[in-house]
Amino acid sequence: MHLQKKRSTSGKAISLALTLPVVAVLVCFQSPQPAFAFRFLKLGEYLNGTPKPKKDDTEVFGAEPADPEDTEAPSDLKAGAGQENEKSAGKAESGGSEIGADETASKPAGKPTGKPGTSGRRGDTIANPLEEVLNDLTLEAGQIKAEDTSLPINKARKVDKHMRYGDAFFARRDLTNALLEYETVIKADPDNYKAHFMAGKVLMAMSDFEEALKEFQKAEVIRPNAGDVHFIKGETLRMLGRHEAASVEYRRTLKANPGNALAYAYLGECYRMKHMYRSAIDECRRAIALDPKSVIPHLIMAQCYASSRQPEQSLEEYKIALKMNDKDPVVHARCGLALGNLGKWDMAVNQFIRATDLDPRYSEGHAGLAYALAHLKRLKEALAEARIAVSLAPNDPDTHSNLAWVYAKKGDYLSAAIEYRLALKIDPKNAERHKALGMALKDAGDVDGAIAELLTVTQTSKDFEAELALQSLMQGRR
Numbered sequence: 001m002h003l004q005k006k007r008s009t010s011g012k013a014i015s016l017a018l019t020l021p022v023v024a025v026l027v028c029f030q031s032p033q034p035a036f037a038f039r040f041l042k043l044g045e046y047l048n049g050t051p052k053p054k055k056d057d058t059e060v061f062g063a064e065p066a067d068p069e070d071t072e073a074p075s076d077l078k079a080g081a082g083q084e085n086e087k088s089a090g091k092a093e094s095g096g097s098e099i100g101a102d103e104t105a106s107k108p109a110g111k112p113t114g115k116p117g118t119s120g121r122r123g124d125t126i127a128n129p130l131e132e133v134l135n136d137l138t139l140e141a142g143q144i145k146a147e148d149t150s151l152p153i154n155k156a157r158k159v160d161k162h163m164r165y166g167d168a169f170f171a172r173r174d175l176t177n178a179l180l181e182y183e184t185v186i187k188a189d190p191d192n193y194k195a196h197f198m199a200g201k202v203l204m205a206m207s208d209f210e211e212a213l214k215e216f217q218k219a220e221v222i223r224p225n226a227g228d229v230h231f232i233k234g235e236t237l238r239m240l241g242r243h244e245a246a247s248v249e250y251r252r253t254l255k256a257n258p259g260n261a262l263a264y265a266y267l268g269e270c271y272r273m274k275h276m277y278r279s280a281i282d283e284c285r286r287a288i289a290l291d292p293k294s295v296i297p298h299l300i301m302a303q304c305y306a307s308s309r310q311p312e313q314s315l316e317e318y319k320i321a322l323k324m325n326d327k328d329p330v331v332h333a334r335c336g337l338a339l340g341n342l343g344k345w346d347m348a349v350n351q352f353i354r355a356t357d358l359d360p361r362y363s364e365g366h367a368g369l370a371y372a373l374a375h376l377k378r379l380k381e382a383l384a385e386a387r388i389a390v391s392l393a394p395n396d397p398d399t400h401s402n403l404a405w406v407y408a409k410k411g412d413y414l415s416a417a418i419e420y421r422l423a424l425k426i427d428p429k430n431a432e433r434h435k436a437l438g439m440a441l442k443d444a445g446d447v448d449g450a451i452a453e454l455l456t457v458t459q460t461s462k463d464f465e466a467e468l469a470l471q472s473l474m475q476g477r478r
Contacts, residue, residue, distance in 0.1 A: 159185050159195075163192075165177075170198065170202060173205075216236060230256065233249045235266065238266060240427075250270065262287070262294070284298075299317070299330070302317035302334065318334060332355035335351045336350075352372055367389040386403040390403050397422075397430070413441075438466065454469055454473070
């Protein structure tokens with residue numbers, strides 16, 4: 001009997017041991033397990049391309065289930081949500097969150113609690129990500145400009161990126177790519193002051209002064225009281241030979257900024273170009289009083305002295321400028337010109353060579369060197385330097401006129417006429433170039449063309465040399 005009882009008891013134990021795993025498996029299949037749900041969630045996240053940090057089970061099975069498709073939320077929001085869920089989970093385990101559990105149970109699943117833009121707890125507001133990105137975007141000096149913040153975020157980023165690229169290219173003297181970048185900014189934001197201003201500066205560096213003036217005029221419309229745009233606009237007008245209009249812009253600059261020494265100096269340059277040498281020297285002295293270390297007023301005064309037939313005083317001003325800045329190619333080039341006016345062409349060549357060594361892309365240095373070499377009868381070298389000057393500044397009429405003068409020195413009057421015509425296309429109202437073209441055509445045997453050019457000169461200005469040449473041509477035709 002005892003053996004049978006033991007056998008029956010052991011049989012029941014064996015059968016019970018065999019049935020328990022089966023029951024456990026059935027229960028596992030009927031009730032979802034957090035581990036399996038978590039694995040599926042992780043798989044969905046990786047399929048969506050954004051791996052997320054490990055979530056608590058309360059995030060998966062709570063009243064606000066985590067959405068595996070949500071890959072757009074900022075990382076700081078996700079981290080904050082995870083911390084809150086960990087805290088709420090800890091409270092639920094300790095039994096201290098019965099009120100929160102009742103509220104969660106009473107609300108339908110899938111609907112977020114609280115107001116939009118807030119987290120699970122009241123009072124924890126989330127910053128606007130658009131404002132954060134706009135605050136992070138910076139321009140050259142710091143934060144993004146006011147005119148850019150009104151743009152959509154993608155345009156603001158585009159403006160900032162291309163503006164930085166343009167500044168980098170301009171610093172490397174890669175003018176073509178710099179201009180392309182600034183034009184891209186202008187297309188995205190037509191009222192961007194800096195883009196118009198910098199595009200104009202690039203065009204000035206390319207000697208395209210007419211197009212540069214258009215950009216500065218657009219910048220002036222955006223900021224009509226900005227002194228810097230009036231100053232650079234005056235520079236452009238001065239380079240175009242419109243000295244009266246340039247004087248107006250320099251005066252506007254001084255009205256906005258009375259301490260601008262360069263504005264006084266270049267106002268003096270405008271007076272010099274109008275042959276008002278005393279007024280020019282007075283303006284230069286005002287500039288020197290404001291900025292004693294400025295070289296430009298001394299250069300302008302030196303040219304005034306040279307034009308008023310005081311070559312020695314002119315050379316003294318150039319020497320002062322050289323002592324102040326021996327590394328400036330402009331100073332060496334102007335000093336070379338002053339030495340040439342004194343007939344010291346050998347010394348002038350040395351100054352021009354020094355200028356081109358300091359800045360190989362300085363077109364005026366190469367043009368001056370060609371001029372000095374031609375006076376020394378070194379015409380082959382002069383022609384090479386004049387061509388380099390044209391290649392560096394193809395939109396500068398002076399480089400074409402200089403090359404034409406060298407051609408005429410060599411006796412190639414047809415090539416000289418071609419270069420003078422190119423210069424007149426850029427600056428059609430220059431009487432001196434019309435006269436030079438007329439003389440070149442006369443020497444080339446084109447009498448009709450020469451008469452036409454010299455007539456243009458005599459009708460626009462009183463030039464006795466042009467009148468005498470015209471009279472001789474008219475008498476020859478009779």
